[in-house]
Amino acid sequence: MLFITNRxxxxxxxxxxxxxxxxxxxxxxxxxSVFYCERKSNGSITEIGSAALLKKVKEAEYKQILLYIHGFANQPADIFKAAQEFQSLCDKAKRKEVLVIPLIWPCSDENSIASNYWDDQKSADASGYAYSRVIQKFIEWRNSKDNDPELDPCLKRINVLAHSMGNRVYRETLYNWNYYDLADGVPLIFRNSFLVAADVVNETLEPGQKGEHICNASRNVVVYYASDDLALRASKGANLKNKIASRRLGHSGPEDLTLVPKNVFSVDCDDVNTQYDYPKGHTYFRSGTRKGQPGVVFNHIFEVLLTGRVPDKTGLINTSILEPARTTSKKTTRKKRTKSKK
Structure with missing residues (x-):
């Protein structure tokens, strides 16, 4: 598995x-600094450098790339396990379609969530500087003469899936990239941005807010939220302690859909999140009720990856509600044979 880290x-x-x-x-x-690495199936890791990683990505048989940005209190072993689970689900859905590449940022371990939550926010903010350099390096590589962009362009679609506080890393990455490296705003480089259980304020995608660059850099921005996400409930309490009273994007979706760009879609996951991740209801975007079997959130994400369009089943503008998958039992009916009377 290829990955990038600033740990x-x-x-x-x-x-x-x-x-x-x-x-x-x-x-x-x-x-x-950031490190471009490859992890073998036996767990050994080798630093291969940016040029080799980008070359491997370009030469891979997969059609699309999914950059996975994990949440807070995650250690590397947990991140690789989560990324591999998502990769397996993608391969099962359609072979050689999506290649998952984790971005691993420094955060505290799970045993000290309460005391180190605020420190993880600082780490997320600081990681934005490092990963903005990754995007800039990719743009320079893509446009380099050594890469033969005209004769042999890299046509893979790039997507981002940010979970929990990983959304803060993503937001700060694009904000810093725009601030330090660009003159006319961020370009459209991502096909889809999936913001799952986002631990950021729910106004962040509005114009003038830090998260507006996510909308400008993406064709689609899909927000998955659940009001009974217990991890985000604890997050809200931690932020209240630091005088930040706004609700979280992963709790309510965007504060006002009429104020965000038209490419932002809001998906209510209240009916499935605790079924897939009991009791916290926070990590619900991979397997469903059975490990290794996709849940409806994963299926929704993968449909958007395949089509580049967000399905709308409610009739509401830019809003969807995901419900548990239902199994239909087929009743066999036997036709009675009747003898014809002559």
């Missing part, structure tokens, strides 16, 4: 192509 390895921050790469689990500091 500092035990081997030090100086990039060396071909070296072994070991996560320092006791160091959650953010590096300004």
């Amino acid at each position: 500092i390895p035990e081997e030090g921050i100086k990039t060396e192509i071909g070296r072994s790469f070991t996560f320092d689990l006791f160091n959650a500091d953010c590096s300004k």
Whole structure:
């Protein structure tokens, strides 16, 4: 599995192509540098560098790329497990369609969620500087003469799935990229941006807010939310302590759909989130009630990936409601044979 990280390895921050790469689990500091790596099936990791990673992505048989940005209190082993689960579901749905590439940012471990939640927000903000450099490097590579953009262009579609506080990393990445590297706003580079259980304020996608760049950089922005998400309920309490009273985007969807761009879609997951992730109802975008079997949220995401369009089954503008999958039992009816009387 290919991945990109700004976590500092035990081997030090100086990039060396071909070296072994070991996560320092006791160091959650953010590096300004990023490391482009490949993880083998046996768990060993090698730093391969940006040029090799981009070449591997270009040469891969997959048609689309999905950049996966994890949430807070996630350690590398958990992130790889989650990414592999999503990759397996994608391969089962359609082979060689979507390649999942995790972006691993530094955060605290799960044993100290309450005390380190605010520190993770700071790490998410700081990681935006590092990942804005990743996007800029990709644009430079895409337009480079060495890449033969005219003779041999890279035509893979790029999508982003940000979960929980990963949405803060995504938002800060585009904000910093626009602020430091661009003159006329962010270009349209992503086909779809999936914002799942987003731990950011629910006005963030409105024009003039930090998250507006997500809308400008994406063809579709799909927000998945659930009002009984217990992890976000705790998040709201932590933010109230720091005098931030706004509801979270992953709790209510956008504050006002009439104020966000028309490419923003809001999907209510109240009926399925706790079924898929009991009791927290926070991680509901992969498997459904059975591990390895897709849930309706995954199916919705994958349909958008395949078509580039967001299905609307409610008749409401830019709003959908996901319901649990229902199994239909087929009743067999036997026709009675009647003898014809002559």
